[in-house]
Amino acid sequence: MAAPLGRPGGRGVKTEFQRRLMPASSALSEAAGTRIRFTKMHGLGNDFVVLDAINQDFVPTPAQARFLADRHFGVGCDQILVVERATTPDVDFRYRIFNADGGEVEQCGNGARCFVRFVHEQGLTDKREIRVETQCGLIAPRLEADGQVTVDMGAPRFLPAEIPFEAAGAAVTHTLDVAGEQIDISAVSMGNPHAVQVVADVDAAPVARLGPLIEAHPRFPRRVNAGFMQIVDRHAIRLRVYERGAGETLACGTGACAAAVAGIRRGLLDSPVRVATRGGELTISWNGAANNAAPVMMTGPATTVFSAEIEIPNNL
Secondary structure, eight states: OOOOTTSSOSTTOOOHHHHHHOOOHHHHHHHOEEEEEEEEEEETTEEEEEEESSSSOOOOOHHHHHHHHOTTTSOOOSEEEEEEEOSSTTOSEEEEEEETTSOEESOOHHHHHHHHHHHHHTTSOOOSBOOEEETTEEEEEEEOTTSOEEEEOOOOBOOGGGTTOOOSSOOSOEEEEETTEEEEEEEEESSSEEEEEEOSOGGGSOHHHHHHHHHTOTTSTTOOEEEEEEEEETTEEEEEEEETTTEEESOOHHHHHHHHHHHHHTTSOOSSEEEEETTEEEEEEOOTTTOTTSOOEEEEOOEEEEEEEEEEETTO
């Protein structure tokens, strides 16, 4: 009779602990993979796995990104951020973002703040302000003396073709049919698409129900981030965002920018705007009342959690 589980011995029977230590070639081949270094960071609870692709040759495939983002079998995160060498001489770095579902996206505001802290802490630059190329253009994050990070997110875009969004023109609000409900949204691009609606109480907002439906709405051909904004006063809002490819996150930097811009355009807010998310607070400044082409400035924290190594299975 085999020995009881957890005790050594027994003919041909090994405990789970023994199997993990067993140096058999079959066990090693199953576990074999690529070891990579990473840093876990977050911006107001919106969390990231950050990869240095300058000093190690690794950019995740969609399957590898999903593995890293998995909170049970991988590291766990909302997005994976990849630091690469710039492709033009007047820029410091290239910035790539992969959502938890493995899809590559154009922009991530909380990630941009973590990006500048990461390259500074890792000794990749001694500059406190850097120029970074993304899929949607240049951004300029800056480490402030108080430890906060300010990012020039560039000018918002409202033309439907630039969002992209199917509409006749760049109206301040649009009516969206969502499962038979008529919802007024502001369509804004902060390098990635956002649909922002005003709600009376953000805690009671149907984020879980309507978020996925808005994200996949056919009028947004590349999907969209769905923002639910409660006006507190002319300089303060509360915000929840159902992010494209990640679900609801504790904070969304580009979502905060889009919400503040939408509120200012609708005459409900004045710059600067304090944006309270479930993970903490951001400050958004935009002089768009006078000039829609003015850049959006975002200020908030960026936190390093830990650095480690992980083995990526070869079969991914």
